[in-house]
Amino acid sequence: MTALAGAKDTEMVEKHKSASPDRVIDIEKLSLTFETNDGPVHALSDIDLKIEQGDFVSFIGPSGCGKTTLLRVIADLEKPTAGSITVNGVSPEEARLNRAYGYVFQAAALYSWRTIAGNVALPLEIMGLSRSERQQRVARNLELVNLSGFEKKYPWQLSGGMQQRASIARALAVEPDLLLMDEPFGALDEIVRDHLNEQLLQLWAKTSKTVAFVTHSIPEAVFLSTKIVVLCPRPGRIYDVIESDLPRDRTLDIRESPEFLKIAHRVREGLKAGHSYED
Amino acid sequence: MSTRSLSKSRLDIPALLAWLIVALVIVGLFSPIFRPDFGVMDVPRLSLCLVILAIAAVRYELGFMRNRFGDLMLGFVTAFAAWLLIGTVSNHPGDAALGFWALTAAAWASAWLFVERLASWKNSSKSAARLINLAIPALFGITLLALWQIVVTGAGVPKVLLPAPSEIWLRLIGSVPTLWADFRQTFLKAVLAGYAIGCGSAFLTAVLVDRVPFLRRGLLPIGNLVSALPIIGVAPIMVMWFGFDWPSKAAVVIIMTFFPMLVNTVAGLSASDTMQRDLMRTYASGYWHTLVKLRLPMAMPFIFNALKINSTLALIGAIVAEFFGTPTVGMGFRISTEVGRMNVDMVWAEIAVAAVAGSLFYGLIALLERAVTFWHPSVRGR
Numbered sequence: 001m002t003a004l005a006g007a008k009d010t011e012m013v014e015k016h017k018s019a020s021p022d023r024v025i026d027i028e029k030l031s032l033t034f035e036t037n038d039g040p041v042h043a044l045s046d047i048d049l050k051i052e053q054g055d056f057v058s059f060i061g062p063s064g065c066g067k068t069t070l071l072r073v074i075a076d077l078e079k080p081t082a083g084s085i086t087v088n089g090v091s092p093e094e095a096r097l098n099r100a101y102g103y104v105f106q107a108a109a110l111y112s113w114r115t116i117a118g119n120v121a122l123p124l125e126i127m128g129l130s131r132s133e134r135q136q137r138v139a140r141n142l143e144l145v146n147l148s149g150f151e152k153k154y155p156w157q158l159s160g161g162m163q164q165r166a167s168i169a170r171a172l173a174v175e176p177d178l179l180l181m182d183e184p185f186g187a188l189d190e191i192v193r194d195h196l197n198e199q200l201l202q203l204w205a206k207t208s209k210t211v212a213f214v215t216h217s218i219p220e221a222v223f224l225s226t227k228i229v230v231l232c233p234r235p236g237r238i239y240d241v242i243e244s245d246l247p248r249d250r251t252l253d254i255r256e257s258p259e260f261l262k263i264a265h266r267v268r269e270g271l272k273a274g275h276s277y278e279d
Numbered sequence: 280m281s282t283r284s285l286s287k288s289r290l291d292i293p294a295l296l297a298w299l300i301v302a303l304v305i306v307g308l309f310s311p312i313f314r315p316d317f318g319v320m321d322v323p324r325l326s327l328c329l330v331i332l333a334i335a336a337v338r339y340e341l342g343f344m345r346n347r348f349g350d351l352m353l354g355f356v357t358a359f360a361a362w363l364l365i366g367t368v369s370n371h372p373g374d375a376a377l378g379f380w381a382l383t384a385a386a387w388a389s390a391w392l393f394v395e396r397l398a399s400w401k402n403s404s405k406s407a408a409r410l411i412n413l414a415i416p417a418l419f420g421i422t423l424l425a426l427w428q429i430v431v432t433g434a435g436v437p438k439v440l441l442p443a444p445s446e447i448w449l450r451l452i453g454s455v456p457t458l459w460a461d462f463r464q465t466f467l468k469a470v471l472a473g474y475a476i477g478c479g480s481a482f483l484t485a486v487l488v489d490r491v492p493f494l495r496r497g498l499l500p501i502g503n504l505v506s507a508l509p510i511i512g513v514a515p516i517m518v519m520w521f522g523f524d525w526p527s528k529a530a531v532v533i534i535m536t537f538f539p540m541l542v543n544t545v546a547g548l549s550a551s552d553t554m555q556r557d558l559m560r561t562y563a564s565g566y567w568h569t570l571v572k573l574r575l576p577m578a579m580p581f582i583f584n585a586l587k588i589n590s591t592l593a594l595i596g597a598i599v600a601e602f603f604g605t606p607t608v609g610m611g612f613r614i615s616t617e618v619g620r621m622n623v624d625m626v627w628a629e630i631a632v633a634a635v636a637g638s639l640f641y642g643l644i645a646l647l648e649r650a651v652t653f654w655h656p657s658v659r660g661r
Contacts, residue, residue, distance in 0.1 A: 075561055076560075077557055077560060077561070096560070096561065096563055097563045098563075099562065099563055101561070102561075103557075103558070103561040105554050105557070105558065106554075107554060109554045109555055109558050111555070111572075111573065111576065112654040112655075113576045113652075113653075113654040122562075122572065123562040125568075125572070126559075126562045126563075126564045126568050126572070127562070154654060154659075156654070156656075156659060174562070
């Protein structure tokens, strides 16, 4: 508990220094419109969002609400059509070229001709790190996701959960301060998912990274997040932003607590309202 | 009950074969095997061997020696019977009668039965299973050759139409120096050079086409056009351009192999999916890194497809190209001149060399493919 309190203290101190250096993501009046043959699709409309250093932010909403698109804009995989966005104080493109973030996709997207160690080393090879540095980082990050001993296996020899963990290790190996995760556990069963959620939370506590996490599961969002962003579709926009007051170190038991249920209820209400709005 | 009636209604091929063999042997024993009047009893060894064959074939139905030893014995007796049949018929070429054909059919049916039994063996060890997997196609080929030998000799097929395998073999070992010179000229020079240059340049062109979209629109249609050119028309022109020796044949091979390689590599380079490319983008990966670490490995199954197709195309191209002017050496040259001189056994000897060389070439590339694309779902299951 004391360690935790200490962590909170330093955070408070950092927040006091100034607002902008701690601000990891700053989005203002951001819109993105896809031009399709059936006319323009407003994927994102008038998004305002600030994410601070050390936040765990979940984007939740029904499919088509633009939560993945928002994450892709932050990652510079999509360009906004209006508004402004900075990542670490610079444009998303610059942030991407600085390798400021690690991105975890919906599927593991491991390269099947590389071993697990080879897959985790892939971004490091592109960054041009030395062999010994690569080996150190691979070993360290595989241990972090409990995959030590599977270095020489190929992805297709591993279960889906292990593959996804390897892809998280790959994102972490870049050693970014910002982790972008797009429904990373969406394809996994509930038991594996709970387990990985717990591991992810421990990891976040250990490394004090900033995490942006897309999900369509209310319990997952409430369990993981310090801040929950509820989006609604057509046009994709933010309906509600919920600051969670749950303690930072949580176990799965917290899901039975009244505080947890209260937040979950508010998220559910937000999703419902956002939906009925268009019907 | 229902499964039992189902299995009963299914054809029991081994039993049918066994009784067929018995019937055929009986027919063979009681009718003349060679014209004008030559019975099987005039060759006691053959008649004894075929009686044993018939007994070995029906032993499952009669209920004894239902084991692997019996199966192997059936195989040996079949081989011996085939050997006796080949030996006997070579003394009476063209005179085979009903009895002989019945005995031949019996030997063929028992070879079939032997393979059926072999295929049904349950093997605990992996290497034994692999051995049997190799033995079955080999037995199939040997059976085919033996039948070819027996039918051609027994029916007295003219040599010009179809020589017996034994004649082809004799010609083959009798003209090794000539065949080797032809092989070196056609395969080691024209095919290998043309194949390497054709596939290599097509690969580089594909990377270039992929990099420069303008080329994709300009160059691919031209490649298409070149591949549609008839080899019969191109070969004489190449001879005029590059002379009579092997470079003109290599040029034909280049033209034939270029397009399959180009199209497959271009398709392979775009085989990676969006997520894999996005991943490289999040690493701020440049063009070359993405090419080497993602797109080329993804393209390998496509590239090896083209390499396999081209391995046979190249040989065909080089042989056909030699029909339009060569020095007095080369597989295509030999085939075209020996056909003119009615030396069909030499033509067949060249065909045999080409078949073996082509198969080995293909097999080598297939092995290489398995080593390189071990990760691909089509390979890793095996």
